[in-house]
Amino acid sequence: MSWLMRESSRATREVSSNGIVRRMVNLPRSIVGGFSRVMSHGIGRIGIAGRRDQNPIPNFPLQPLQDPLNAPEEWTFLSVYEQQYGSTHPLFYACQFMEALKIAEDEHKFMFMYLHSPQHPFTPSFCWGTLGSELVVQFLDANFVCWGALSDRGEGSQMAVTLQPASFPCCAVIAPAAGNSIAVLQQMEGPISPAELVEILQRTVEEQGLAFGNSRAKEEETTREKAMEEERKRARAKEEEKIRADRQLREEQDAAYLSALKIDKEKEKLNSLLPERRFQKPAGSSSKANYEKPRQNPDSDTVSKW
Incomplete structure (x- = not known):
């Protein structure tokens, strides 16, 4: 059975209800956890493999190492590959799997993943004839974010077990998919010519890209709507808080005004009573005078009689 027939039967077997040919795969915890650890140090660690028309990125030596297996894991695949097959290949990101997936998501592209098995008999013809083809290189560079790994080491080994x-x-x-999962939109195994690979990738982009893009657009729209709703809630809460603060301020001002008004009225009442008390005769003074005056009358009568 030819490779294309195997690919076609796989696609038929994995077609979903919405027409997207894919299967969901849960990622190993070490891959997901590794992304969190690396992101804590910054995404600046990411490098891109060079080829004859690609300028090297500073601080990342691109020349093959004497012992490529001793290179950092992110560079092991590229070192092994370029030592044997040269630098004519798609632009592979020298980073961890989840970092490349995040880059693909940010650029609204799919990821092209290649698991390299150096000792497999089909590997040399694929690397020289397919990945080294200018047709494949240009198509992958324009439409995908490429990531490669050794099938028997590190994340490459874990992805081989997963797939x-x-x-x-x-x-x-x-x-990318929700949670710690990925969507495998197409899986290709065994030898394949450049024309076949480009045809399958082109069909994948055309058939699934629109559906997957629509799904992503809906997710983004939902995310935007949620963000707008949260913003509206925050605005309403802020407005309600302002209304409460204004009401409380008015109540405090009204209470202070009423208190001051009460004090002023009491002062006015007190001031109005003081003049009356100042000019009013003491009680009993006129009766005393009236009492003393009759006592003087008999004496005057006596004097007059004499």
């Missing part, structure tokens, strides 16, 4: 390919070379078209 369980029946043969090598193994390539897959990957898209």
Whole structure:
């Protein structure tokens, strides 16, 4: 059975209800956790593999190492690959899997993943004839974010266990999914010509890109709506808080005004009573005078009689 027939039967078997040919795969915890650890140090660690027309990125030596297996894991695949097959290949991101997936998501592209098995008999023809083809290089560079790994080391080994390919070379078209999962939109195994690979990738982009893009657009729209609703809630809460603060301020001002008004009225009342008390005769003074005056009358009568 030819590779194309195997790919076609796989696609038929994995077609979903919404027409998207894909399967959901849960990522190993070490891959998901590794992304969090690396992101804490910044995404500036990411490098891109060079080729004859690509300028090297500073601080990342691109020349093959004497012992490529001793290179950092992110560069091991590129070192091994370029030592044997040269630098004519798609632009592979020298980073961890989840970092490349995040880059693909940010650029609204799918990820092209290649699991490299150096000892497999189909590997040399695939690397020289397919990945080294200018047709494949240009198509992948324009439409995908490429990531490669050794199938028996590090994250490459974990992805091989996750995808369980029946043969090598193994390539897959990957898209992000909810949680710690990925969507395997297409999985290709065994030898394949440049024209076949480009045809399958082109069909994947055309058939699934629109559906997956619509799904992503809906998710983004939902996210925007949620963000707008949260913003509206915050605005309402802020307005309600302002209304409460204004009401409390008015109540405090009214209470202070009423208190001051009460004090002023009491002062006015007190001031109005003081003049009356100042000019009013003491009680009993006139009766005393009246009492003393009759006592003087008999004496005057006596004097007059004499």
